[in-house]
Amino acid sequence: MxxxxxxxxxxxxxxxxxxxxxxxxxxxxxxxxxxxxxxxxxxxxxxxxxxDPDGQFPIGGTYTPSTGYALAGASSATAGTALPLTLTPDHDGPATKTTVTLSDGGAGGTFSASTVTFGAGVNTAQGVTYTPKAAGTVTISATNTGGLTNPASLSVTVGAAAT
Structure with missing residues (x-):
């Protein structure tokens, strides 16, 4: 069996x-x-x-677990236009599957996905988009379930949509 x-x-x-x-x-x-x-x-x-189902960390090799991750994206955007964001774990990825939740602090914008998942031992970047609702300054933050250090929030200055 x-x-x-x-x-x-x-x-x-x-x-x-x-x-x-x-x-x-x-x-x-x-x-x-x-x-x-x-x-x-x-x-x-x-x-x-x-x-390690893919044998990425053989005996005698080294696995350096992630302690944090980065949140990257442009610092300016236009209301109603999608802004690409990238989240990337440091080192060789988290030791356990980790879910990251994104927030715009109640600014009313929308994420293409409000969560992303980093696989255990995987340091692959995850991408989402954020579409701001209105002109102003939006603070995008991220929190996680895996005990990683969260990145600094991303401040985005949003311009009014062209009319």
Whole structure:
């Protein structure tokens, strides 16, 4: 019988350590395991895991978990015109799937998607658009579920739509 929930994880050091007389840096990948994610198992003291179904973090390699992410976009826009925004995790991506929620502080604009998701161990940028409703200054902010440091808010000066 095959467990369809099982996936491959890379086990990495959470802090520098010496193993068998050899110094290893934080992030050093010590093992790869297949785990269903629900049964009782822990990676051991001083270690953590990241989902790695594509083999991106082989034994002896390094995984550096994200500690934050960036929010980028233009500082000016026109009311009613979509403004591209990009959210990018730092380092090798978060250790767990992380959802980022965007807000315009109640300014009434619309996002093409109000949330984006960073996959575990994936540092791929995510793009959305924001369409401001009216002229003025809008502050776009982002918060996340994965314990990452949120980026500074993006201040956008919105000009009136051409008539």
């Amino acid at each position: 095959t467990d369809t929930n099982a996936q491959v994880y890379a086990v990495y050091l959470t802090a520098a350590a010496t193993e068998a007389g050899v110094a290893r840096p934080a992030g050093y990948v010590t093992n790869r395991v297949v785990w269903d994610g629900t049964s009782a198992w822990t990676p051991g003291s001083g270690s953590a895991i990241v989902a």
